[in-house]
Amino acid sequence: MRERQVHGIVRPKNAASTALRLILFAVLGLFVLYYLMPLIVMVVTALKPLEEIRTGTLLSLPRDITFEPTLRAWNSACVGVRCEGLKPYVWNSIAMVIPAVVLSTMLGAINGYALTKWRFRGAAIIFGLMLFGAFIPFQVVLLPMARTLGAMGLAGTVPGLVLVHTVYGLAFTTLFFRNFFISVSDGIVQAAKVDGAGFFGIFFRIVLPMSPPAIVVTVIWQFTQIWNDFLFGIAFTVGDSNPVTVALNNLVASSTGVKEYNVDMSAAIIAAIPTLIVYVFAGKYFIRGLSAGAVKG
Amino acid sequence: MARTPANLFMRVRRVDLWLPKLVVAPSFALSLFFVYGFIAWTIYISFTRSGIMPRYEFAGLIQYIRLWETPRWYVALQNLVVFGVLFMAICMAIGILLAILLDQRIRAEGVLRTIYLYPMALSFIVTGTAWKWILNPTLGIEKLMHDIGWESFQFDWLVDRDMAIYTIVIAGVWQSSGYVMALFLAGLRSIDDEIIKAAAIDGAGPIRTYVGIVLPMLRPVFLSAFITLMHLAIKSYDLVVALTAGGPGIATDVPATFMYSYAFQRSELGLAAASAVMMLITVMAVVVPYLYSELRAGRK
Numbered sequence: 199m200r201e202r203q204v205h206g207i208v209r210p211k212n213a214a215s216t217a218l219r220l221i222l223f224a225v226l227g228l229f230v231l232y233y234l235m236p237l238i239v240m241v242v243t244a245l246k247p248l249e250e251i252r253t254g255t256l257l258s259l260p261r262d263i264t265f266e267p268t269l270r271a272w273n274s275a276c277v278g279v280r281c282e283g284l285k286p287y288v289w290n291s292i293a294m295v296i297p298a299v300v301l302s303t304m305l306g307a308i309n310g311y312a313l314t315k316w317r318f319r320g321a322a323i324i325f326g327l328m329l330f331g332a333f334i335p336f337q338v339v340l341l342p343m344a345r346t347l348g349a350m351g352l353a354g355t356v357p358g359l360v361l362v363h364t365v366y367g368l369a370f371t372t373l374f375f376r377n378f379f380i381s382v383s384d385g386i387v388q389a390a391k392v393d394g395a396g397f398f399g400i401f402f403r404i405v406l407p408m409s410p411p412a413i414v415v416t417v418i419w420q421f422t423q424i425w426n427d428f429l430f431g432i433a434f435t436v437g438d439s440n441p442v443t444v445a446l447n448n449l450v451a452s453s454t455g456v457k458e459y460n461v462d463m464s465a466a467i468i469a470a471i472p473t474l475i476v477y478v479f480a481g482k483y484f485i486r487g488l489s490a491g492a493v494k495g
Numbered sequence: 496m497a498r499t500p501a502n503l504f505m506r507v508r509r510v511d512l513w514l515p516k517l518v519v520a521p522s523f524a525l526s527l528f529f530v531y532g533f534i535a536w537t538i539y540i541s542f543t544r545s546g547i548m549p550r551y552e553f554a555g556l557i558q559y560i561r562l563w564e565t566p567r568w569y570v571a572l573q574n575l576v577v578f579g580v581l582f583m584a585i586c587m588a589i590g591i592l593l594a595i596l597l598d599q600r601i602r603a604e605g606v607l608r609t610i611y612l613y614p615m616a617l618s619f620i621v622t623g624t625a626w627k628w629i630l631n632p633t634l635g636i637e638k639l640m641h642d643i644g645w646e647s648f649q650f651d652w653l654v655d656r657d658m659a660i661y662t663i664v665i666a667g668v669w670q671s672s673g674y675v676m677a678l679f680l681a682g683l684r685s686i687d688d689e690i691i692k693a694a695a696i697d698g699a700g701p702i703r704t705y706v707g708i709v710l711p712m713l714r715p716v717f718l719s720a721f722i723t724l725m726h727l728a729i730k731s732y733d734l735v736v737a738l739t740a741g742g743p744g745i746a747t748d749v750p751a752t753f754m755y756s757y758a759f760q761r762s763e764l765g766l767a768a769a770s771a772v773m774m775l776i777t778v779m780a781v782v783v784p785y786l787y788s789e790l791r792a793g794r795k
Contacts, residue, residue: 225592478613
């Protein structure tokens with residue numbers, strides 16, 4: 199008894215604790231199946247010919263694997279009246295996401311720096327007011343935004359979407375950088391000020407070189423949010439300028455001809471791949487972004 | 496730039512007094528205009544008779560009266576309550592359960608965590624498309640059950656007026672429960688091991704340790720998970736569109752789809768604005784006190 203208690207709180211091993219351990223793994227395993235099942239179904243369905251989809255079931259593995267549906271989803275499936283697959287819309291999304299992420303991240307970085315390291319009068323109130331923008335239901339800005347984009351000549355364009363995503367991403371990016379810079383010691387900045395370094399000098403030579411973690415978290419968060427956006431895409435773009443999420447929805451919802459589930463699933467995978475890749479390779483930072491988005495400091 | 500002895504000691508250059516304000520100004524101006532200005536604009540539209548085009552003569556509460564006389568609005572609200580309550584409760588339950596289980600020194604924790612959380616990286620449109628196929632009444636899960644021998648199995652919630660809203664709960668929980676898990680796991684990790692050891696020495700079983708001692712210490716985590724989930728539930732537009740498109744009929748309409756439909760399909764701008772304002776008020780009622788207390792706590 200005594201010897202077994204050497205490992206802290208680990209209780210003596212007996213049949214009951216072994217059984218508990220087994221139940222624990224069984225439950226965890228069941229949840230693994232639950233979370234993976236839709237992904238497996240998507241991949242399996244995407245690789246099956248239509249004939250096998252009708253005769254088989256959701257989970258039956260493809261007998262002869264075909265990439266034809268995937269190719270069709272990429273470059274010839276019909277989205278509305280245009281039958282060029284998702285390819286042009288993926289390019290729209292790329293053309294939207296890169297400038298929007300770069301702009302909102304840069305503005306967020308400089309805001310976060312100015313708000314924490316150069317605390318001027320009213321900085322806290324300005325931050326509070328900006329932060330609120332992260333929490334509004336976007337339905338409340340849709341109508342004025344549509345009119346404003348129209349007045350600016352940006353209605354139905356990718357640059358219009360870049361503007362929208364940059365503006366409504368600012369609250370998040372400023373929050374991320376502010377929370378990061380608040381944990382950076384003021385001493386180093388004060389010392390640089392004593393040495394005569396100015397606002398931008400300190401930013402570019404001292405603060406920015408220590409910011410890669412914050413930059414990575416922000417870029418990943420913004421990339422995922424903007425790539426996955428649907429509401430702004432559907433409200434502010436038309437046909438040719440749709441981002442991939444809107445095109446995917448149109449492709450799946452189109453009811454002409456035979457329903458090609460394998461093409462639908464291929465299209466869904468195409469739309470999901472960029473964010474999934476980011477998640478697999480940088481999941482750690484993604485999780486950090488999630489918790490930074492939830493816990494303010 | 497000259498470093499004369501006079502300004503050597505903590506003398507901030509003049510330009511640095513207004514530069515910080517200058518760099519924040521564009522972002523602040525953008526949020527004043529695009530957030531506060533637009534909210535005011537929407538509120539104003541909601542007090543007019545705007546139809547296809549905005550009209551700016553003040554018309555009082557007419558749109559709000561119309562809104563609260565529209566049966567479809569009640570369908571949307573009822574769906575939001577059903578969806579919201581179930582979505583939040585089940586996400587919390589699964590998230591907390593998984594966090595506690597993963598906290599038991601599991602060797603494969605990293606892999607499991609990754610699997611539990613990956614749906615969060617997906618677009619709700621992708622999730623909706625996948626679940627629409629899985630829940631397909633003829634070829635989906637029903638056929639799977641028939642083929643493994645359960646001939647009488649029936650699952651047609653997706654096209655059943657009364658049950659379709661629950662399919663949205665199923666897909667929503669699948670997508671977001673991993674997130675709650677991640678929040679609580681981080682919370683559990685921040686709790687001092689000594690407390691858990693002390694409870695074990697006192698003879699408290701694992702369930703009593705967690706329910707009676709550990710979870711009450713995670714009050715802030717509950718709060719932020721609750722805020723985020725509620726926010727997701729009220730904003731849930733994509734998932735409904737992808738999974739049921741609000742149907743069958745208007746059976747799964749929620750305020751977000753209601754607003755969109757009146758604004759962009761039925762061209763009732765005034766009514767759409769009124770419904771958007773109702774959504775804003777609901778979110779603000781929860782978020783503003785939360786933000787206020789968080790920011791105050793942060794200042795201390």
